[in-house]
Amino acid sequence: MIVAVQVERALGTFRLDVAFEAPAGITALFGPSGSGKTLTLRSIAGLLRPDRGRIAVAGRTLFDSAGGVDVPPRERRIGYVFQHYALFPHLDAAANVAYGIAHLPRDRRGARVSELLEMVALSDAAHRPPRELSGGEQQRIALARALAPGPDLVLLDEPFAAVDSFVRGRLRDQLRAIQERTGIPMILVTHDASDVAALAETVVLYGRGKVLESGPTGEVLAHARPDARAYPA
């Protein structure tokens, strides 16, 4: 397994208590709003400290409450595409993508940025600021920025929430293609069953801070359908 997560965290009256494993490819955390999916992503990235648990990615232990391990976010090598993308508003698209590879020499950095912009089909947007990009374009720049340092894993929080349904299909295809091309495993959070069916090999079904079920998408969706349907879209 590429990713092994076991996390407990209390937040007010809410209790997150989840455990799952994710293989290579795309894994979807699927469930209603408020079920703890984003909290799980934040824990994996190191932006939220679990009360207890263990998180391992690609053979590295990133968090282990029993062993006193808590790797800071900047050393986790995990890309994060935030729900509203969080592109730096004062930097243009290319500078956003370059942000995580500032340590590379200028020419190699430039080449890497060009390569990534080409991969997300936005080479012509290099010098546009985020406010001049559409929702779908922002999402692709955010993905390119997350991929730039060559992470072990990419987390995507509701990556299609801010785009209309016409763009959604194309973005899904692009994400799928980029995942296959880079081979970098991805975990995405969604409350939309069609995202799961279209993208994820593995699904982890969330409800009220717990994992209800997880496994290959086809199997889980086949018999979890009544549960899944009970969720408000």
Place this chain on the structure above:
Amino acid sequence: MDLEPLALSLRVSTVATALAVAAGVPLAWVLARKRFVGRDVVAVLVVLPMVLPPTVLGYTLLVALGRQGPVDPLIRALFGDGLVFTPVAAVLAAFVAATPFLVRAAQGGFEQVDATYEEAARTLGRREVAIFLTVTAPLAWRGIVAGIALCFARAIGEFGATLMLAGNIPGRTQTGSVAIYDAVQAGRLDQATALALGLALIAGLALFLIARVGRGARW
């Protein structure tokens, strides 16, 4: 016509503002971003010089730093002389009176910056100092610049605390605002008018330049 006090005002206010930036911008960031025990106390202490009469500030500084004060031996050991009635005292008075304005405005600027940008920068492998310099400060730039302008204006206008701590020594600690008072008391109204106009000109020009720099922010 003696315009030396204006030059001194400019020097004192510039140094005081530079010190205020060095101390006040990090403090503003801490107040905006960190939750810690005693934060409310710090927040009140920071604002206190804004609401106290400058004479209270001057008197407090005099008691703390004067010949009988607890820090006097240390000051003498470091500088070889007392602090009171020196140009350094004028800088200190302006610094204490003006820094709160910078902290308040900069804190507001930092609070406007969505913390998600800093989180994004962390996941991209950057260190906290680099994140502050490349993300947080540029996004809080307007608040910081407004704070610098207010701080400089307050420092130029400083009178009461300066008079008590630095005194009224022509050519040494007599700043523009003190010299105006001195000239009026002595009935030299031409001198007072010239200084008042000069001070207004310097303050206005400084605020104009600072506003220009602030607009230079690229977004």
